[in-house]
Amino acid sequence: MKFVGVSSCPTGIAHTYMAAEALEQAAKDAGHEMEVETQGSAGTIPLDPQTIADADGVVFAADLPVRDRERFEGKPIIDIGVKKAVHDPIGVMAAAVAAVEEARANPAATGGGSTTTVASPATKVTADASVGNKIRQWLMTGVSYMIPFVAAGGILIALGFLFGGDGVVAKLYGGTFEGVTYTSVMPSFDGGFASGNDIFDLLRQAGIPGLLFLLGKAAFFFLVPILSGFIAFAIADRPGLVPGIVGGLLAAVIGAGFLGGLASGFVAGGIAFYLTRLKVPKGVRGVMPVVVIPLISTIVIGVVMLLAIGKPIAAAQSWLTDWLSGLTGTSGILLGILLGLMMAFDMGGPVNKVAYTFATGGLTTAIAAGDMAGPALQIMAAVMAAGMTPPLGLALATAIRGKLFTAAERENGLACWLLGLSFITEGAIPFAAANPLRVIPALMAGSAVTGGLVMAVHATVEAPHGGIWVIALVGKPVLYLLAIVIGTVITAAVTIALKGAQARKLARTDQLQSVSV
Amino acid sequence: MSEPTPLITADLVATDLVAADRDAATRQLIDLLAAAGRVTDADGFHADVRAREAQMATGMPGGIGLPHARSEHVTVPSLAVGRIPAGVDFGAPDGPATLIFLIAAPASGDAAHLRILAALARRLVHESFRSSLLAAGSADEIAAIITREVVVK
Numbered sequence: 001m002k003f004v005g006v007s008s009c010p011t012g013i014a015h016t017y018m019a020a021e022a023l024e025q026a027a028k029d030a031g032h033e034m035e036v037e038t039q040g041s042a043g044t045i046p047l048d049p050q051t052i053a054d055a056d057g058v059v060f061a062a063d064l065p066v067r068d069r070e071r072f073e074g075k076p077i078i079d080i081g082v083k084k085a086v087h088d089p090i091g092v093m094a095a096a097v098a099a100v101e102e103a104r105a106n107p108a109a110t111g112g113g114s115t116t117t118v119a120s121p122a123t124k125v126t127a128d129a130s131v132g133n134k135i136r137q138w139l140m141t142g143v144s145y146m147i148p149f150v151a152a153g154g155i156l157i158a159l160g161f162l163f164g165g166d167g168v169v170a171k172l173y174g175g176t177f178e179g180v181t182y183t184s185v186m187p188s189f190d191g192g193f194a195s196g197n198d199i200f201d202l203l204r205q206a207g208i209p210g211l212l213f214l215l216g217k218a219a220f221f222f223l224v225p226i227l228s229g230f231i232a233f234a235i236a237d238r239p240g241l242v243p244g245i246v247g248g249l250l251a252a253v254i255g256a257g258f259l260g261g262l263a264s265g266f267v268a269g270g271i272a273f274y275l276t277r278l279k280v281p282k283g284v285r286g287v288m289p290v291v292v293i294p295l296i297s298t299i300v301i302g303v304v305m306l307l308a309i310g311k312p313i314a315a316a317q318s319w320l321t322d323w324l325s326g327l328t329g330t331s332g333i334l335l336g337i338l339l340g341l342m343m344a345f346d347m348g349g350p351v352n353k354v355a356y357t358f359a360t361g362g363l364t365t366a367i368a369a370g371d372m373a374g375p376a377l378q379i380m381a382a383v384m385a386a387g388m389t390p391p392l393g394l395a396l397a398t399a400i401r402g403k404l405f406t407a408a409e410r411e412n413g414l415a416c417w418l419l420g421l422s423f424i425t426e427g428a429i430p431f432a433a434a435n436p437l438r439v440i441p442a443l444m445a446g447s448a449v450t451g452g453l454v455m456a457v458h459a460t461v462e463a464p465h466g467g468i469w470v471i472a473l474v475g476k477p478v479l480y481l482l483a484i485v486i487g488t489v490i491t492a493a494v495t496i497a498l499k500g501a502q503a504r505k506l507a508r509t510d511q512l513q514s515v516s517v
Numbered sequence: 518m519s520e521p522t523p524l525i526t527a528d529l530v531a532t533d534l535v536a537a538d539r540d541a542a543t544r545q546l547i548d549l550l551a552a553a554g555r556v557t558d559a560d561g562f563h564a565d566v567r568a569r570e571a572q573m574a575t576g577m578p579g580g581i582g583l584p585h586a587r588s589e590h591v592t593v594p595s596l597a598v599g600r601i602p603a604g605v606d607f608g609a610p611d612g613p614a615t616l617i618f619l620i621a622a623p624a625s626g627d628a629a630h631l632r633i634l635a636a637l638a639r640r641l642v643h644e645s646f647r648s649s650l651l652a653a654g655s656a657d658e659i660a661a662i663i664t665r666e667v668v669v670k
Binding site for chain 2 (some may be wrong): 014016018041088
């Protein structure tokens with residue numbers, strides 16, 4: 001027979017390994033194969049999933065909760081203390097063989113005795129990395145799971161604009177477009193299509209482009225929860241997933257953006273990690289990962305997000321809005337630079353929202369008043385252009401210096417051309433989340449220049465969204481596009497410079513480390 | 518490239534310990550570690566070992582006592598070995614221990630250092646390893662056997 005096992009003990013330096021060796025020896029002496037995963041202090045090298053899949057039975061010789069216990073689901077398991085494995089490995093193996101035979105004779109009792117194992121999502125975390133490397137690995141794990149959501153959601157939204165034009169938003173959410181007033185056909189995600197709207201109303205009014213747009217928005221809804229959830233997962237394994245995702249959802253709901261999602265991912269992961277390391281009585285241990293840890297960590301992260309983060313953000317936003325409104329009358333170029341900086345700072349987060357709302361509010365008022373010559377249309381143009389350069393600049397950077405990016409980032413870079421052109425600033429989030437201190441300044445530099453230039457040349461736009469697809473509504477389109485190209489090049493150049501410097505520095509430290517070992 | 522400090526040297530081996538109980542036997546081995554500069558505070562480390570021993574006795578079948586702890590008073594992963602011909606009780610079900618291994622691990626030991634202790638723990642399970650240590654003629658020989666046999670795979 002083939003067996004797998006897990007051993008662990010309170011100190012993690014002696015019994016863990018003695019139990020593993022004793023069981024492997026006893027199994028070998030009895031003509032079986034066995035491989036034991038030592039969850040001790042020297043780092044855990046997880047069993048190959050194939051080895052687990054091939055195993056007939058499982059032995060837990062563990063005094064601590066077995067990490068990723070789900071991997072062994074559906075197999076006959078004997079759960080003994082570590083001491084028994086050391087003192088009587090032959091007896092333990094006999095019991096394990098008996099458990100396998102029992103399961104074969106009576107498959108229903110052990111969940112069908114099936115050999116299905118639950119695949120665990122991979123992380124990029126290695127056991128003995130330094131603190132700085134660990135943080136980078138946690139971030140990259142979250143980002144790698146978020147990227148497909150950005151790409152799929154962003155492309156769907158872009159396609160919605162491409163086929164539906166500027167009107168798609170009014171037709172979905174309600175509003176006035178080209179003199180026609182629409183009521184909202186947007187389903188609420190809570191109640192599905194039940195709240196008086198059905199899919200046919202939606203298709204009749206907004207068509208296929210409206211459906212594409214809606215699905216894209218649904219995917220975008222998960223950006224921050226997935227980012228936060230998988231950062232926490234990387235830190236604390238499966239127990240981190242619930243508080244991470246719930247915390248990320250709250251970050252999205254309170255408008256904290258992806259930076260709020262980063263914070264909630266780290267906090268949630270930290271809480272869950274701490275809780276998994278608590279020593280608890282054996283009776284409680286079984287329900288810790290399924291009930292206790294998700295419950296407690298979710299309560300803590302919920303309170304943190306809603307009170308410690310949500311309240312201050314709302315206060316800061318209203319302060320920023322007042323301050324921006326007070327700036328009317330100052331230099332247009334300065335205002336353009338400022339709005340550019342704000343647009344690129346958090347890409348859909350609270351600061352970006354203030355700038356965008358400031359522009360759209362002004363635009364609505366100006367259109368209602370018939371004031372097409374005032375600064376409101378220029379401000380809208382500056383904000384839209386400055387929101388296009390972050391994804392475009394990163395798309396350019398991945399195209400000319402692919403080596404500085406991961407494979408997933410390079411693919412996301414391809415999607416970013418379309419996202420940038422469509423004024424979907426979120427396309428830049430995966431890059432910014434993975435390396436905020438270097439990428440965000442680069443994005444802000446390019447967007448500030450673009451915002452200032454648009455104001456300087458007095459370009460205008462009459463629509464609040466749509467990017468390149470509403471170019472027909474742009475006044476001075478050539479200069480407007482030129483401003484976007486300049487900002488794109490600046491963002492790409494600064495990104496390459498900052499990431500390049502970091503890559504050289506990392507390469508140097510790696511060399512130093514390999515010499516000193 | 519600095520050679521890592523060996524897990525054990527001859528001056529960490531006591532071939533003929535006499536001790537009334539496991540606490541006294543442990544203390545004599547701790548004093549060897551302290552004399553070699555591997556433990557900075559003998560009392561502090563002793564308290565950590567006692568705390569570990571209180572969780573679960575470390576006596577093994579085959580006459581082995583295995584007191585151990587991770588402690589901030591330990592500077593480098595170390596092993597001290599004592600043979601007690603008269604035996605001393607370590608809570609093993611099959612009788613007193615005649616061979617005592619005291620494992621000292623630093624509190625903040627990185628994984629590379631801790632792997633050597635993991636390798637040691639795996640060797641201890643083997644009857645042939647234990648009997649060769651009981652049969653060894655001198656402290657030097659005991660240290661040499663351990664250094665030879667305990668290797669990180």
